[in-house]
Amino acid sequence: xxxxxxxxxxxxxxxxxxxxxxxxxxxxxxxxxxxxxxxxxxxxxxxxxxxxxxxxxxxxxxxxxxxxxxxxxxxxxxxxxxxxxxxxxxxxxxxxxxxxxxxxxxxxxxxxxxxxxxxxxxxxxxxxxxxxxxxxxxx
Amino acid sequence: xxxxxxxxxxxxxxxxxxxxxxxxxxxxxxxxxxxxxxxxxxxxxxxxxxxxxxxxxxxxxxxxxxxxxxxxxxxxxxxxxxxxxxxxxxxxxxxxxxxxxxxxxxxxxxxxxxxxxxxxxxxxxxxxxxxxxxxxxxxxxxxxxxxxxxxxxxxxxxxxxxxxxxxxxxxxxxxxxxxxxxxxxxxxxxxxxxxxxxxxxxxxxxxxxxxxxxxxxxxxxxxxxxxxxxxxxxxxxxxxxxxxxxxxxxxxxxxxxxxxxxxxxxxxxxxxxxxxxxxxxxxxxxxxxxxxxxxxxxxxxxxxxxxxxxxxxxxxxxxxxxxxxxxxxxxxxxxxxxxxxxxxxxxxxxxxxxxxxxxxxxxxxxxxxxxxxxxxxxx
Numbered sequence: 178x179x180x181x182x183x184x185x186x187x188x189x190x191x192x193x194x195x196x197x198x199x200x201x202x203x204x205x206x207x208x209x210x211x212x213x214x215x216x217x218x219x220x221x222x223x224x225x226x227x228x229x230x231x232x233x234x235x236x237x238x239x240x241x242x243x244x245x246x247x248x249x250x251x252x253x254x255x256x257x258x259x260x261x262x263x264x265x266x267x268x269x270x271x272x273x274x275x276x277x278x279x280x281x282x283x284x285x286x287x288x289x290x291x292x293x294x295x296x297x298x299x300x301x302x303x304x305x306x307x308x309x310x311x312x313x314x315x316x
Numbered sequence: 317x318x319x320x321x322x323x324x325x326x327x328x329x330x331x332x333x334x335x336x337x338x339x340x341x342x343x344x345x346x347x348x349x350x351x352x353x354x355x356x357x358x359x360x361x362x363x364x365x366x367x368x369x370x371x372x373x374x375x376x377x378x379x380x381x382x383x384x385x386x387x388x389x390x391x392x393x394x395x396x397x398x399x400x401x402x403x404x405x406x407x408x409x410x411x412x413x414x415x416x417x418x419x420x421x422x423x424x425x426x427x428x429x430x431x432x433x434x435x436x437x438x439x440x441x442x443x444x445x446x447x448x449x450x451x452x453x454x455x456x457x458x459x460x461x462x463x464x465x466x467x468x469x470x471x472x473x474x475x476x477x478x479x480x481x482x483x484x485x486x487x488x489x490x491x492x493x494x495x496x497x498x499x500x501x502x503x504x505x506x507x508x509x510x511x512x513x514x515x516x517x518x519x520x521x522x523x524x525x526x527x528x529x530x531x532x533x534x535x536x537x538x539x540x541x542x543x544x545x546x547x548x549x550x551x552x553x554x555x556x557x558x559x560x561x562x563x564x565x566x567x568x569x570x571x572x573x574x575x576x577x578x579x580x581x582x583x584x585x586x587x588x589x590x591x592x593x594x595x596x597x598x599x600x601x602x603x604x605x606x607x608x609x610x611x612x613x614x615x616x617x618x619x620x621x622x623x624x625x626x627x628x629x630x631x632x633x634x635x636x637x638x639x640x641x642x643x644x645x646x647x648x649x650x651x652x653x654x655x656x657x658x659x660x661x662x663x664x665x666x667x668x669x670x671x672x673x674x675x676x677x678x679x680x681x682x683x684x685x686x687x688x689x690x691x692x693x694x695x
Contacts, residue, residue: 187444250508257449
């Protein structure tokens with residue numbers, strides 16, 4: 178499997194020859210004040226208000242600790258068939274993010290170590306595998 | 317030198333009114349709103365032309381919905397403005413109506429909330445996100461339920477008991493959208509929504525209207541309003557989310573700092589509160605917020621709930637109206653309806669829902685963003 182096409186390349190990246198998508202890094206940012214945030218933006222720092230070159234891109238590890246999980250049974254958008262599971266993760270690098278649990282992940286619970294990987298979620302018009310970030314229990 | 321609300325002129329709620337909160341219907345919003353306003357005017361025993369200023373709370377009706385409604389009361393030329401602050405729209409409108417009267421700019425002002433269920437359009441910041449389309453409000457609170465349950469060793473049944481109590485209160489409220497008592501089995505056995513939340517533990521977004529009229533002492537005297545039924549607003553605080561320490565959820569922290577400021581403004585402690593109307597859009601919120609307001613230490617909410625301390629007639633009646641879970645949450649009206657319920661209780665006019673001897677009530681709302689508003693009313 179080639180790494181394929183990333184669904185949201187503005188938010189994460191992976192090494193070109195990484196078949197398992199295990200080298201995924203999140204495209205976050207760091208303020209001069211020391212505050213880490215995700216995703217990268219230049220509007221201004223939520224903690225201190227600095228902007229412009231006070232904010233610099235910063236790759237964040239996709240390793241973290243699970244804060245909460247919820248399996249969704251009811252969802253209006255037909256493009257997201259239920260059930261799916263949302264996880265809230267405190268990244269080791271600071272920011273707290275919320276996203277999807279990998280469908281093949283073992284069950285998760287608060288306090289467990291989790292890690293983000295790229296998982297195939299469909300095919301692009303040109304036939305390439307489309308990859309998106311999913312979390313699962315850290316191996 | 318800045319001053320808080322209770323250091324300005326005293327401001328009183330003198331009239332309250334509703335159009336029942338209900339499932340979406342063909343009833344035009346104009347009729348919903350006018351019904352609530354006319355009820356509030358009748359309750360205060362004043363006529364529309366005495367209202368010097370109107371704050372219209374609405375989130376889902378579209379631009380400038382107030383004038384096409386208010387003109388049917390007789391166009392007096394008085395100023396009006398619209399307030400959109402997500403779930404806290406009504407609370408925010410009430411705060412600014414109070415500020416206008418307390419400052420001396422007006423003697424009589426109206427806060428009216430009205431909404432119909434319409435699609436919610438969220439702003440586009442042009443910042444990417446991982447999966448926000450998959451995380452609707454009930455999933456935000458399903459995540460919070462999971463965190464609360466694990467941290468405090470609370471069971472799914474413990475948390476669902478909030479809904480049993482609030483459906484029981486709503487069953488006695490003619491303005492509630494849901495007016496049916498529910499057993500714990502019914503609550504737990506309902507349709508699963510997200511995480512451990514079932515549909516009877518979630519607010520039913522519907523439609524409706526609520527109105528309150530506020531007045532100064534000058535206004536009360538000049539218009540011959542019954543001062544014995546006037547309830548004073550002794551604190552008003554609005555806050556928005558800050559950056560909290562790593563791992564601290566914003567929901568509890570924002571409510572705590574807002575409630576602390578309001579209690580300090582009124583020179584009260586949490587133990588003084590007889591009634592709290594709070595944002596229980598989802599069961600877990602009620603436990604979170606009573607602990608944040610300081611009614612009990614963190615994790616002790618379930619014990620108070622099981623002991624009946626949060627019932628009408630208990631130590632502090634929480635959501636005697638039925639709350640957002642049973643009374644409903646039509647968005648714009650909700651925060652104003654909370655004020656109306658507290659006024660009714662402090663007057664001793666709440667009938668079968670009356671919490672005996674109620675003298676002090678606190679109204680709490682949060683809104684997406686996040687924002688938080690707290691008001692304290694005293695007899």
